[in-house]
Amino acid sequence: MPSTNLTGSDREFLADLQTLLADPAQQDNPMREPLVRLLEQFLGQRERLERLVRISDGYHHLARDQRLSLVEQYDKQVRRLEKLARISDRYQNSLRELSLALRDAALHDPLTGLANRRFLMERLREEADRSKRLKRGFSLAIMNVDHFKHINDEYGHEAGDLVLQAIARAIESQLREYDQCGRWGGEEFLILLPETPLDQAQAVLERIRVAVAEINRVGGEISTRLSASFGLAEHLHEENFSATISRAYQALYAAKAAGRNRVEQA
Ligand SMILES: Nc1nc2c(ncn2[C@@H]2O[C@H](COP(=O)(O)OP(=O)(O)OP(=O)(O)O)[C@@H](O)[C@H]2O)c(=O)[nH]1
Structure with missing residues (x-):
């Protein structure tokens, strides 16, 4: 105003x-x-x-x-x-x-950081569905560390754990991005190779076998030579994946019986 x-x-x-x-x-x-x-x-x-x-x-x-x-x-x-x-x-x-x-x-498995059994089951289910749909196979192997009880008895459980971790890294180092490995339980690992026929899978597992055998002096302690046995099976389109796993186990027992440190096919 x-x-x-x-x-x-x-x-x-x-x-x-x-x-x-x-x-x-x-x-x-x-x-x-x-x-x-x-x-x-x-x-x-x-x-x-x-x-x-x-x-x-x-x-x-x-x-x-x-x-x-x-x-x-x-x-x-x-x-x-x-x-x-x-x-x-x-x-x-x-x-x-x-x-x-x-x-x-x-x-995931807390010790090795790899996929655990539950994860592997999911992947196996997916892979089996894909295989059925696309009529393409995949190979899977169960790998078991040889005489692992001896490592624990000789060097102690903690050293045994270090060995399992070193083995996990050795497996991973030989796989492609779309392959899957995981700890199936104890000193046992599962390796899933999508769209891989048996002969190619055999070659991948041979590389892993050699990588495991080359691990030495884990944690500066273990001087025992490490080795692992593998049971390999190819998944058939019409079968359930648990049947493929059973066949892989049969092959694994055969590998152990034949002297260990080897890959056997189902
Ligand atoms: N340190 C450690 N040991 C484990 C673990 N899980 C399983 N084990 C040990 O792995 C050993 C497996 O032994 P066995 O099944 O007798 O087999 P092995 O001594 O590997 O002999 P083969 O399989 O016949 O070559 C057992 O002593 C288990 O206690 C783990 O997480 N850490």
Whole structure:
């Protein structure tokens, strides 16, 4: 609201008028009385006007403050919501990571870090289904460490664990990305070779056999030569994968019976 303050020239005019009306020489001027009344009316109205302007200014400031505080409150709420969204995102991410870690722990062997039996069963089921659908075979082998009891008895269980870890790395080192190996149990490993006929699978297992035999001085302790025996079987489209595993076991027993450190085919 514009101020009711008088301009310099208005103020001078009023001062001049007041001086004139106060002048004793003007006491008898017939215009003096109406001018005095008019001046009083003017001053009264001006005061009222100034009061109204003050009230209007106060209201204007109050409204602006309220508007500002509404904007601030809104900003505050938005910031609070953003913070909540960030917390919820972080919470969801850690839940996702936790569930991935749990799934990972449920499907891997803690000693060797390889897939565990449950994971292998899932992969075998998938591979058997694929094989049935596409009429393509796969090979699988059961590998058993030779005379492993002797390692434990001679060097202790902890050294035996180190040997199992070294063997796991030796197997992995010889496999392609889409092959799968895992700890089937104890000192036994399962190796799954998708779309691999027996002769090619035989060559892969020979490489693993040599890699295992080349492990020496695990943990600076073991000097005994390590070796492993393998039973290899090719999955037939129409058979259940547990039948393939049974045939692989038969081949493994044959490998053990034939003197160990070898690959036998079913
Ligand atoms: N250190 C260690 N030993 C294990 C683990 N799992 C199984 N074993 C041991 O592996 C040994 C397997 O022994 P056996 O089944 O008699 O077979 P082997 O001595 O390997 O003899 P062959 O299979 O006939 O060549 C047992 O002494 C088990 O205690 C493990 O996680 N860590």
